[in-house]
Structures are given as structure tokens and as C-alpha cells.
Amino acid sequence: MNRIALTGLALAVVMAAGGAGYWAGHRGLPVPGPREWRGGEGTRAAGAPAATGAVIYYQDPDGKPLYSAEPRQTEDGRAYRAVRASQDISFDEPATAQAAKANGERKLLYYRNPMGLPDTSLVPKKDSMGMDYLPIYAGGDDDGNSVKVSPSKLQRTGVRSEPAERRVLSRPVRASGTIQLDERRITVVATRSDAFIDHVENVTTGDQVRKGQPLLRFYSPEIAAASAQYLSSLGVQGARQRLENLNVPAEVIAEIERSRKVTTSIVWAAPRDGVVIERNVVDGMKAAPGDVLFRLADVSTVWALVDVTERDLPMIAVGQTVTVHARGFIGRSFTGQVAVIYPQVNRQTRTTRVRVELANPEGILRPDMYVDAEIATGSQAPAITVPMSAVIDSGTRQVVIIDKGEGRFEPRPVKLGQRNADFVEVRDGVAEGDQVVIAANFLIDAESNLKAALQGLTAAGNAK
Structure with a gap:
């Protein structure tokens, strides 16, 4: 993606997040309307500061999210509006404003690319679009590991956090099967x-x-x-x-x-x-x-023979609690335990049979009755967990956003373990009590990428 496309994408994100009002409030600029953009570079609204700097891209004269790197015209012959460096939108404060905040006790580390690219410099410079590189100070809010988000943006995006807690994760494995007699409780009279x-x-x-x-x-x-x-x-x-x-x-x-x-x-x-x-x-x-004159069966205890898929089989162990629902008794459940995991896999269904022993004191569970079973898998030991919504999974790495307070957030790689429908175990990267972002975390992750806050990008910049 070229620089013009990146700038256009940034503009689209800001317009979606806060609309034109956010643009005006963030940049200190008046909100341009379609009638103010007429031909060439357009006309300024009364009292607006004059545009300065090089022309970095051209925008549709009606304010539509249409951009061009070169001068062009609309279908009806009107010229696109030229946007200069001082008019371009930025997610960060200008470099001059950041430098004004620095004092003698803050040590300048380096300057980084304003578009979040892995490019740093030891001296002030501009990118190809004329945007100033951003200074990074030791001990500042932007320390290369975290990103700071303004309170107004947090309110607009609906960011929410909650602490990582210890929980017992139990993910039910569901399987179907039938009721069968306990072979050990059958007697023949002969x-x-x-x-x-x-x-x-x-x-x-x-x-x-x-x-x-x-x-x-x-x-x-x-x-x-x-x-x-x-x-x-x-x-x-x-x-x-x-x-x-x-x-x-x-x-x-x-x-x-x-x-x-x-x-x-x-x-x-x-x-x-x-x-x-x-x-x-x-x-x-x-x-x-x-x-054989008579065949007798004790039905006070019966078996539920259920078929578990190969994918779920590694989570099954003898002794696990099983809840069985008989299709003939809606709303009623029976509790038993895994007694035997059979040693063979069915070639056609790719399932393995699991035997569950069930108490049947009333004798209402009958042989060949269809049942649905939920096997409670997982360890009974509590583990550090976070909500599933807190994890940003790229497929090759998993990240959670740590809320460090006062609008500061840190993307942190994690190693995950067992999970259920709502929570996932975090084996490394998060401690009990850490505040993790559970809503709008992908927006903060995008902001951290834009600011080059991840350590890998910072290290690459320092190496240059």
C-alpha cells in the first residue's frame, strides 16, 4: 500500500470513529463543507488558517472519500481539491508540539516514521509525503511497548477492561449414543x-x-x-x-x-x-x-455407550463427569462417569466408543434408548483465564492488550491453553489481576501498530 493509500485509510478510520467533528477537534481546523471546495485547491472558510506545505494528495471536491496522488477531475469536470501537509490528518500530535512538551530531563531516543512503518532515524527528518518523523523520549508515554489513547477516543470506541482471574475451565465434549445393559449384571438360569x-x-x-x-x-x-x-x-x-x-x-x-x-x-x-x-x-x-431357561438383568446400573470423534478424544479421560440427557425424558438429566475408553476407532465414522456408567434406580433408562452426553473435560485445578474476546489471534501469534491505566495500553504476546465457550487459559504473558481489554481491543491494536509500539518494530528501528 503506498503512502497516499495509507493516508486515505487513516482518514476513513477517523471519519468512521468520530466523524468530521473529531477531525476539527483533533487538528484545530474548521470542518470543511462541500460548498467550500470549489476547483483547484478550493476556497478557505472565513477565519481558517492558510494551508501550508507541499501538496501530498488530492481529494474529491465534494469531500467524498476519493483520493488521488496526481491532479484529476470528477466525471462532471471539476478538479480534485489539493490537500497540503498542514491540512493532512494525523493520529499523533505534530512533532513540534511533542518537542515543546519535552524538558531537559527527558532524553531523546530516536525519531520514528509517522505512519507506523518500521523506519527510525537518529536525526529529525520527513517522510516522502512531507510529514515530520515523531520523536521518542526515554520514560515517556510512548516507550516502544505501550500506546496512549486519549480519553475522548476511549469513550467513542467503547473500550472495556476486566481483570484476569483464576477459573476452573470445563469444556463439554458432546456425543450421542445409546443405553445398554451392564454386561456384568446379566445372569443366565440353566x-x-x-x-x-x-x-x-x-x-x-x-x-x-x-x-x-x-x-x-x-x-x-x-x-x-x-x-x-x-x-x-x-x-x-x-x-x-x-x-x-x-x-x-x-x-x-x-x-x-x-x-x-x-x-x-x-x-x-x-x-x-x-x-x-x-x-x-x-x-x-x-x-x-x-x-438357557431364563435370562435376568440387574438394571439398577446401566451403560451409556457414546461415540466421541477423533478430534475430541485426547480430552477424554477415565473418571470424568458425564451428564446424559435421554431423548425420551425432556428436561431431565442423569449423571455418571467415564468408565472405559474403547481401544479401537470406527473406520467409517472415525469415532471411538466411550462407556459411561449411570445409576438407574428407577429403571427408566432402557436398553437401546437414544441419549446425548456432555463430558466435562479439563483439569479441576484453577488456571489464569481471560475472556475469549480479549485475545487477538493472527493465526501465528496471540496477543492481549493490557490496560495500564490513564489511557496507556500495552500489546502483550501470550501462550494459550485450554478453553471453553467463554474463557481461555493464559499460560504465559498475563498475571492474575492484570487488566485486559475485552472490547474494542482490535482498535487499540491497530493504534499500536500505527505508532510502532511493538518491541520488534522498535528494535528494528534502533538497529538502523
Whole structure:
């Protein structure tokens, strides 16, 4: 961008920020109107100081934001207005005004380019547009690291600051999945010998049963033979062991010992509390060894199997708190913890399955029910944080603006860590309690670039 374009851009920024009134107040000049600009260099308003200095650019005679480096005319034949050095707009005080403020105790360091370019000089000079280079003093407001903004400009731009604080950052990772039974809480009822079913209790699929509740009654020739052998040799460990190997309940063996009779009908009870999820037995049928007669499931604890994307997987850890929302129960949530992160990635969906254990005392979470999960990731240790709006991210570096008070601001590079929707952790560059700009910070950053306040630009200028 050439100098004329930069000056035009500066003019556009000032007009947008404060309008013509800001121009007049900042430069001490009258506000020109379209009728005052007529041909050539135009005519001055009554009482306005005469323009001095070289012509640095030409502007549309009606005051429109149209500029030219050379003389030109509008479409209707009117000449552009010549703008001289004394009429040009500047974000800084003139060099003479700054020098008037200096006293014998202030040491002049160097002069810098008035347009914020990385160009400095040890002696006074002008740029190609005739603008004076700006003096930089040791211990002054413009120390190369900070920029000072007038109170009126702060008020117009709406700059706001707030302190960096320690917070616990928790960024929820969202995933969807289904409810499944806890594999460790499923029990199968089966015999280890041939059995003839005499009677099945009034228990059907979906019924809730209690441990010890009768399920069926059957006759087994092999169990009857083992019972007779046991009675003929009471006290012999081998005979009792055979009954136990046939999975005869302890209470049945105790009844054989008490009654001294061979049992021909055995009552089989539920081995645990749970819900009947499968029934494969009816009266009069013959069951072979190992046949599943009943399948019971304890649903007081269930699993939520959710699929987490590869991008979010590094943030997931066992033990993290998970909030689960069942789509069938709007407005209600269930809390659990990450129990297992499965070791494989699905090739098609590029997701990894995560198991969440949930308490289900009411039994309302049912297998294959769809759920949405929010996994609370991040450390529980408080970290120094700033609002997301405080960070200016160029893609290669991140900067925050530190409010040093009295209109002085310092751009400061930072290293960022974890973040959530509102705040981001600052691992280096900001201390707890530092005031950071959270609104209109990009305008201050632009001002700091215009004033060459960043250390890198200052160092480059000194090297010259």
C-alpha cells in the first residue's frame, strides 16, 4: 500500500470513529463543507488558517472519500481539491508540539516514521509525503511497548477492561449414543443335566424378580441319582461334591440332609434381583444341559455407550463427569462417569466408543434408548483465564492488550491453553489481576501498530 493509500485509510478510520467533528477537534481546523471546495485547491472558510506545505494528495471536491496522488477531475469536470501537509490528518500530535512538551530531563531516543512503518532515524527528518518523523523520549508515554489513547477516543470506541482471574475451565465434549445393559449384571438360569420341566411360575419377560423368588420346578434323573448316592454315604465329601457340580442349590442339598429323602422335584429360584429379559421355558418341556431357561438383568446400573470423534478424544479421560440427557425424558438429566475408553476407532465414522456408567434406580433408562452426553473435560485445578474476546489471534501469534491505566495500553504476546465457550487459559504473558481489554481491543491494536509500539518494530528501528 503506498503512502497516499495509507493516508486515505487513516482518514476513513477517523471519519468512521468520530466523524468530521473529531477531525476539527483533533487538528484545530474548521470542518470543511462541500460548498467550500470549489476547483483547484478550493476556497478557505472565513477565519481558517492558510494551508501550508507541499501538496501530498488530492481529494474529491465534494469531500467524498476519493483520493488521488496526481491532479484529476470528477466525471462532471471539476478538479480534485489539493490537500497540503498542514491540512493532512494525523493520529499523533505534530512533532513540534511533542518537542515543546519535552524538558531537559527527558532524553531523546530516536525519531520514528509517522505512519507506523518500521523506519527510525537518529536525526529529525520527513517522510516522502512531507510529514515530520515523531520523536521518542526515554520514560515517556510512548516507550516502544505501550500506546496512549486519549480519553475522548476511549469513550467513542467503547473500550472495556476486566481483570484476569483464576477459573476452573470445563469444556463439554458432546456425543450421542445409546443405553445398554451392564454386561456384568446379566445372569443366565440353566441346568447342568437333562431336566423335565414340571411347572413354570407366573414369571414372564419384563417382570421384575427378587433373589430367591421361585422360577420353575423340574425333575432331573441325574440329580436324583446323585441325591441317592449322597444319602447312602453321608459325610463323604465326594458325594456332596457331585451334587454341587450339578449346580444343585445349597438349600436343596440341606433339605436332602434334613429329610433323608431323595428329591424328585427341585425348585429353581432366581439367583439375583433383576428384570426377566428372556424366557425360553414352558410346562412339560425337556431341557438339555446348558439350555438357557431364563435370562435376568440387574438394571439398577446401566451403560451409556457414546461415540466421541477423533478430534475430541485426547480430552477424554477415565473418571470424568458425564451428564446424559435421554431423548425420551425432556428436561431431565442423569449423571455418571467415564468408565472405559474403547481401544479401537470406527473406520467409517472415525469415532471411538466411550462407556459411561449411570445409576438407574428407577429403571427408566432402557436398553437401546437414544441419549446425548456432555463430558466435562479439563483439569479441576484453577488456571489464569481471560475472556475469549480479549485475545487477538493472527493465526501465528496471540496477543492481549493490557490496560495500564490513564489511557496507556500495552500489546502483550501470550501462550494459550485450554478453553471453553467463554474463557481461555493464559499460560504465559498475563498475571492474575492484570487488566485486559475485552472490547474494542482490535482498535487499540491497530493504534499500536500505527505508532510502532511493538518491541520488534522498535528494535528494528534502533538497529538502523
